[in-house]
Amino acid sequence: MSAVAQSTGSLKQLSVDQLLDIQVTSVSKRSESLADAPASIFVISAEDIHRSGATTLPEALRLAPNLQIARADSVQYAISARGFNNAVGNKLLVLIDGRTVYTPLFSGVFWDQQEVMLEDVERIEVISGPGAALWGANAVNGVINVITRPATETTGTLMAARAGNNERGGDVRVGRVFNSGAVRFYGKYSQFDNTSRADGTPIPDTWNRGQVGFRADWKADADAFTLQGDAYKGDSEDRGSIGAFELPEVTVSGMNLLGRWQRELASGSQIQLQAYVDHTDRDDALFYKPKADIVDLDFQYAIPGVKHRVLWGAGYRYAKDNIDPGFATVFVPSSRALQWGNVFVQDEIHLRDRLDATLGVKAERNDYTGMEYLPSARLAWKVADDSLLWGSLSRAVRAPARYDRDVRFPGTPPYYVVGGPNFQSEVANVVELGYRVQRPSSLTYSVTAFAHLWDKLRSGTAIPVTIENKIDGTVAGIEAWTSYRPLRFWSLTAGVTYLHEDLKLKAGSTDPVGVDNATLRNDPDYQWSLRSSFDLPRDFQLDLELRRVGSLPQPAVPAYSELDVRLAWLTLGNLEISIAGRNLLHATHAEYGDAQVRSEYERNVYGQVRWGF
Amino acid sequence: MGVLRVLAALVAATVLLAGSVCAAPSEYQVKAVFLFNFSRFVEWPPSAFASSDAPFVIGVFGYDPFGNQLDETTRGETVNGRPLLIRRVHNVSDAADCQILFVHASEATRLDGILAVLNHRSTLTVSDLDDAARHGVMIALATQEKRIRLRVNVDSARAAHLTISSKLLRSAQIVDAPVSGD
Numbered sequence: 027m028s029a030v031a032q033s034t035g036s037l038k039q040l041s042v043d044q045l046l047d048i049q050v051t052s053v054s055k056r057s058e059s060l061a062d063a064p065a066s067i068f069v070i071s072a073e074d075i076h077r078s079g080a081t082t083l084p085e086a087l088r089l090a091p092n093l094q095i096a097r098a099d100s101v102q103y104a105i106s107a108r109g110f111n112n113a114v115g116n117k118l119l120v121l122i123d124g125r126t127v128y129t130p131l132f133s134g135v136f137w138d139q140q141e142v143m144l145e146d147v148e149r150i151e152v153i154s155g156p157g158a159a160l161w162g163a164n165a166v167n168g169v170i171n172v173i174t175r176p177a178t179e180t181t182g183t184l185m186a187a188r189a190g191n192n193e194r195g196g197d198v199r200v201g202r203v204f205n206s207g208a209v210r211f212y213g214k215y216s217q218f219d220n221t222s223r224a225d226g227t228p229i230p231d232t233w234n235r236g237q238v239g240f241r242a243d244w245k246a247d248a249d250a251f252t253l254q255g256d257a258y259k260g261d262s263e264d265r266g267s268i269g270a271f272e273l274p275e276v277t278v279s280g281m282n283l284l285g286r287w288q289r290e291l292a293s294g295s296q297i298q299l300q301a302y303v304d305h306t307d308r309d310d311a312l313f314y315k316p317k318a319d320i321v322d323l324d325f326q327y328a329i330p331g332v333k334h335r336v337l338w339g340a341g342y343r344y345a346k347d348n349i350d351p352g353f354a355t356v357f358v359p360s361s362r363a364l365q366w367g368n369v370f371v372q373d374e375i376h377l378r379d380r381l382d383a384t385l386g387v388k389a390e391r392n393d394y395t396g397m398e399y400l401p402s403a404r405l406a407w408k409v410a411d412d413s414l415l416w417g418s419l420s421r422a423v424r425a426p427a428r429y430d431r432d433v434r435f436p437g438t439p440p441y442y443v444v445g446g447p448n449f450q451s452e453v454a455n456v457v458e459l460g461y462r463v464q465r466p467s468s469l470t471y472s473v474t475a476f477a478h479l480w481d482k483l484r485s486g487t488a489i490p491v492t493i494e495n496k497i498d499g500t501v502a503g504i505e506a507w508t509s510y511r512p513l514r515f516w517s518l519t520a521g522v523t524y525l526h527e528d529l530k531l532k533a534g535s536t537d538p539v540g541v542d543n544a545t546l547r548n549d550p551d552y553q554w555s556l557r558s559s560f561d562l563p564r565d566f567q568l569d570l571e572l573r574r575v576g577s578l579p580q581p582a583v584p585a586y587s588e589l590d591v592r593l594a595w596l597t598l599g600n601l602e603i604s605i606a607g608r609n610l611l612h613a614t615h616a617e618y619g620d621a622q623v624r625s626e627y628e629r630n631v632y633g634q635v636r637w638g639f
Numbered sequence: 640m641g642v643l644r645v646l647a648a649l650v651a652a653t654v655l656l657a658g659s660v661c662a663a664p665s666e667y668q669v670k671a672v673f674l675f676n677f678s679r680f681v682e683w684p685p686s687a688f689a690s691s692d693a694p695f696v697i698g699v700f701g702y703d704p705f706g707n708q709l710d711e712t713t714r715g716e717t718v719n720g721r722p723l724l725i726r727r728v729h730n731v732s733d734a735a736d737c738q739i740l741f742v743h744a745s746e747a748t749r750l751d752g753i754l755a756v757l758n759h760r761s762t763l764t765v766s767d768l769d770d771a772a773r774h775g776v777m778i779a780l781a782t783q784e785k786r787i788r789l790r791v792n793v794d795s796a797r798a799a800h801l802t803i804s805s806k807l808l809r810s811a812q813i814v815d816a817p818v819s820g821d
Contacts, residue, residue: 037664037672038712042810045676046787048669062702062745179785332751376748411702411729465706 064384064406064416065157066460066474066505068092068521070150072175077559077569079592079606081188081195081216081632084137086144087170088573091507091521091555092154092474096578096618099625100218100231101138104618107154107168108478109501109525109549117424117452119157119165122172123241123254124324125284125302130345130364131316132429133164136308139278141237141258143199143212145184145636148175154505155476156456158422159386159402162341162368166422166454167478176243176252177201177208183639190606190632192219207244207251213237220263221625224616229625235260250288257281265312271353273311280306296328314357315350338371349428351437358432358445367391380408394426395451413463420458423451430484430493443486446493455479471508478502483529484546488536497541499529515561522554542580548618550576550585565596581620587611602636669787670767670780671709674741677763677778678718680804681796683738687761688721695721698728698737700753701746731756742776744768750776759798772814777801779814790814 037045070089080086084103088095094111096104106115116133119126122142128135150172157165181201188195195216202209218233239256258280265273284302291297304320326339343366349357372386384404391397402420409415426449435443460474482495507521527549529541541547555573562568569592577585589611594604607629609615614626674697685691695718699705709725716723718738726737731753734740740762742750747768754775757764764776771779772790777799779790789811796803 037669038675040672042676042680042789042807045669045672046789046810048664048786332748335748374748379749382748408701411727 062406062414064382064404064414064418064460066092066154066458066472066476068152068154068472068507070152072148075144075147075150077567077592077594078571079569079590079604079608079634080144081193083140083142083144083172085608086147086150087152088555088571089557090150090152092152092168092505092523093170094523094549094553094575096575096583097625097627098618099229100221101233101235102231103137105135105137105170106549107152108476108503109527110167110547111549112545112547114429114545116427116429117164117167118170119161119168120170120172121161123174123284124286124300125282125304126322126343128164129306129316130318130320130347130427131314131349133424133427136278136306138233138235138260139258139280139306139308141214141216141235141256142172142174143197143214143239145186145197146174146180146199146210146212146241148173148179154474155418155458156402156420156422156454158400159388159420160337160370160372162366162370162388162390162400163392163398163423163425163451166424166452174241174254177210177241178203178243180210181208184636185638186634186636188632188634190630192628192630193217193632204244206246207242209240209242211238211240221627222614223623224614224621224626229623230263230265231625232263233260248290252286253284255281255283268312268353271311273353276308276310276312278306278308280304294330296326296330298324298326298328300324310352312353314352314355316347317349318345318347320345333376335374336371338369340367340369342367347428353437354435356434356437357428358434362428362432364393366393382406390425392425394431394449398423398425398451412465413461416458416460416462418456418458420456422454422456424454425451433493440490442489443491443493446495449484449493450482450495452483452495453481455481469508469510471506473504473506475504476502480529485531485535485537485543486539488538491538494535496532496535496537497529497546498532499527499541501525501527501529517559519557519559520555522552524552525549526551544581548578548580548583550578552576567594567596568592569594575617578618581624583616583618583621583624586615586617588615600638603633604636605631605633607631665708666782666787667705668708668712671705671712673780673787673789674709674739674765675712675716675723677739677765677807678716678723680807681763682802682804683761683763684800686800687738689736693721694724695719696724696726696737697739698726698734698741700728700734700740700742701749702743703727704743735760735762737762739763739765742766742768742771750774757799759800761799761801763796763799763801777803778811788812 068090074089075086078089087093092107094106098104104111104115106118110117114132114134120135127140153169157169161169181203184199186197197214199210199212215236220232221229237256237258241254243252260278262276264275267273282304286300289297301323307317309315321344324341329336346363348361368388368390370388375383377383387401389397389399400422404418406414406416430449431445433445434441456478458474458476462472464470478501481498483497485496486493503525505523509519511517527547531537553575557571560568571590574587588609590608592604592606594602596602609627609629614628616624616626713723713725728734734753735757744767765778766776767780769781772792775795777792777796781788781790791811792814
């Protein structure tokens, strides 16, 4: 995209046709209406991702001030919102173009298996707080929606290659128009070097990953169609052995295919039907070897109106897995087929001028606990045209997964930990209050205070541990962010979160570890970030991001500050040359895990060349 | 903290260097220019003004996405000798005093109410809700593949005694839809 200087005065000299031919920087309609939504939403734009220099999805997610992100090794991450951040984090729902990417194994995400062509991402919507009334169980602490651009907006060719001291990779995308739509194909390959412990001992987490995929979008009268799919393969290096137990490389692979049909009816109502299949395969001799096949169907019907805007729908999900044991865990039974079904309805009610209410409820059935009801009520008051005061009350649950009911630790008897046959859903009753001001050309800010009243959190009995639900308590905090453009070529974004966790074992619990349990919570009290973006003369861009994350209690990780810097130069219209440095402040730093065994991350400097035509 | 000092110097240097900087125009910078251009490409009947020396008013209803860009675009401009004013409109009842009324997409739920009150008065209604023209708004500023598209409901404009120049219509998509207020 060539940036042409356009003052308002020179724009006024243009003819209508010339004006119509100008490319504008724009927020999409949907994200604008989301900006009006009574929820704690941060939207990561394509430009933010590009300018951050992030090369993976988890690194791009660091742009959202309402997420907590801790890197666990070269490609593994713990990602959460509002606490409970651990490597089996299970209270956040993650969707890529409408496809849920959590594994039915533990209701969390294998981040080393999730890759997207970041250049083709339109935006990432990050909602902290419950979205269960729309998205169902597991959308308890937040929802991440990764949305890629329709193929009709990626009709060119793009090539990128990068190399640095810790990682190397390349991306290719080719887009083509056909008579009623467009299609794109992409391929992506990345290599990540291994990390080391603090004492310098190498950790065998070298990682190679390749992914190919496509997306087609086309229209026929009132119908819009999308068909997309991805296939990937990744592996680590050989990890030696534990005694006689061999630990070969971790290998992962998977493929998915998704179709979506949307129709606008003469009445203005909209129908959407989406279906996908998703196959995942992970072979990790240390932990487990899960294979899963998922079929998912989703139907939505939206009825517009002035007084009421109604959205209702239904969904069905089927997952069949087979989990071969690893050194650390075995699942009994090893294979299981699970089903989920849901119906939901949401009504946005225009109560009076400037006052809107949103009432919604989802009823979702799962094989473990039966029917779960997930209601939500939200009230939004437009205090002024650019400011919104909102509040919400919701009930959300994290439904049991295989990891709660069927797990055994270690992989061979005698077992120290056994899944709980009576493990129930973890329940959160959530209250939120937020205030947001949006003045698009100058200052924008958002402040949200929240309290999640938790009941039936995951705990264990005395050894041999049986998993049960005997922790409750409150997680409360504040999330705030602001963006400001002091000068036309300079913008600033700052974010801060503060978290207070007050959890306790319930009466009768014999849990030997208590609430400072690495698989439950290990969260910083605070984190903040400051980002500065400059548009420099001669098509240079300079971006700086400074972040600080508070210390983690158990396992203890010290607080850290880190700095990312990226300098890019756009030349010859469509060739971009950039150099990015990440984690520049320290030779190494740690973000997660026990001091004896955890990964330390080095300064990472890489150069990238990107060419689009 | 040597690194921080170097950074501070770097930041200071870039602020000093970056005198004139290029950037693609923002969506609302271009839309502001369109609103201004409509005052040139549309003819209003005399009945559209309270008096012969009344100003020409562009109203922005509710949420204002322009910041100061609309004010900057129209500063010092006149329309057929009338001073051009920008007014932020918060009540439907004030909408009828505008010659052009812009309604942002996020105010979609209030659109029907606004059109009902205007009911054939000579106010040019403009919205960037994609299908606004189908709902009876006279001009929709839709965004498609990063470019702005004009969709005009000619019947709605005609019912309000507004004449849209062929210079504008030539580049617009004409939308057949019910006239507002019918």
